[in-house]
Amino acid sequence: MNKYEEISKVIADEIDRNLFAEGDKLPTEKTLAARFQVSRETIRKALKNLIELGKIYNIQGSGYYLRRNGLHMASTLNKFSSITELIQNANLTEGDIEVQIFKRKPNDEEIGMLNINKQDSMFILERIRTANGESIVYSRNILPQSIVGQDFAEYYEPGSLSKYLELKYGIYIVESLMEIQAVREEDVLPYRLKLSDPPLLKFIQVHYDDKANPIYISYDYMRNDLIRFYVRRT
Amino acid sequence: MNKYEEISKVIADEIDRNLFAEGDKLPTEKTLAARFQVSRETIRKALKNLIELGKIYNIQGSGYYLRRNGLHMASTLNKFSSITELIQNANLTEGDIEVQIFKRKPNDEEIGMLNINKQDSMFILERIRTANGESIVYSRNILPQSIVGQDFAEYYEPGSLSKYLELKYGIYIVESLMEIQAVREEDVLPYRLKLSDPPLLKFIQVHYDDKANPIYISYDYMRNDLIRFYVRRT
């Protein structure tokens, strides 16, 4: 692993263990550079990582500080994560029910978003995802047969789709572009999630691998009472 | 302005004017460094900016490319912007109606988020914001008297609050932490927005200045039919 990622993790861990209680101030870049035996730029890169995670902030001429006040964010949507990870981050146990896989031709929107041919076939993976046994997300994934092969339906296993693509095909999803909407459940869901009184957040995402290839589209209809969603804006 | 910001703007403009049509590939870092007479690192910083805006992507060993497919994002929530800017980005004209300002003591949540004292007074600015005359957002801003002074209610002018804080007080809002929820309008709104059939997106934000001081809290209840909201996840 890279030095700055390594250092970033070490410092993040020390923050979580509250080792910088000294006025919520972190050591200076110079001090950290000496401690980790790297150049100042490498330390800056590591600290920038923690800033993006919302863990710390800094002020020119002054230093780096722990972020204490403000919204308490367990995780932000800025960092890509699967639904599985979102549920696990909230200390809940993830499960899948009502899993359904079928195949159909792509529509024009899918052709445009995923760079595929009209003749390609698309696998549609529908399921309800649960947290501690409670239905929490209705999710629909759309991915081309040209990526997962004809036998996807037989070999697919419940859980994180992106994890499955890593293990089975060596495809690493590292980025997604997402649109967020608020929708009324009755209008959009073929299945009904239990406890559906409040409206749902709808996440429309295009997922990209590390070569910036669009891999699949996802539609997630999420309750937002058990899990909270945060965004950091700069 | 810094070199990398300058260069970033120039390249962004050239992208918009479609000057890199050559296979959607941008010049190499080296070429750009020579053209702008700066070091490679400075070019990298400029290009990173454009990546974060979702305009381009890059592949190690290969180069930088225009992002063409995927969701068509006019602007993302990742970059901080006011409601005013969001409306203007969608090529709509912004307006304010039903403006109301009053004062009260802070509650515990506000005290925690904004680092203020129990004795401080809070100004509550409520209004409905319109796009092309149509009600689109009900917004409530909560800011301490210790920042805007006693006479805030008299001198406040409609439009962007963050812009007003810049001009009047030299306070620059550069960051916010936001929670996103989906809510049913009837349950939460003291005023009713017109055309309120669909549920609303609720944005809860704490806004920070360039010294990382929390300045104000905002609650925005937004229709998401006229304006779309995107997030880039990495």
Next chain:
DNA sequence: GATGTAAAGTTGTCTAGTCAAATTTATGCA
């Protein structure tokens, strides 16, 4: 022509340093 391999090209990480900009601390004076 097809294929595997070497070479060239491009981006990623990292170093060591300079100067600028902002903040904090120290200092001298009233």
Next chain:
DNA sequence: TGCATAAATTTGACTAGACAACTTTACATC
């Protein structure tokens, strides 16, 4: 003590270069 100013500290921007990691191109071979 209080206060303005100077000095020291700290982060921000930038440079020039080295090597690693990855991709693309060119080339030799079959």
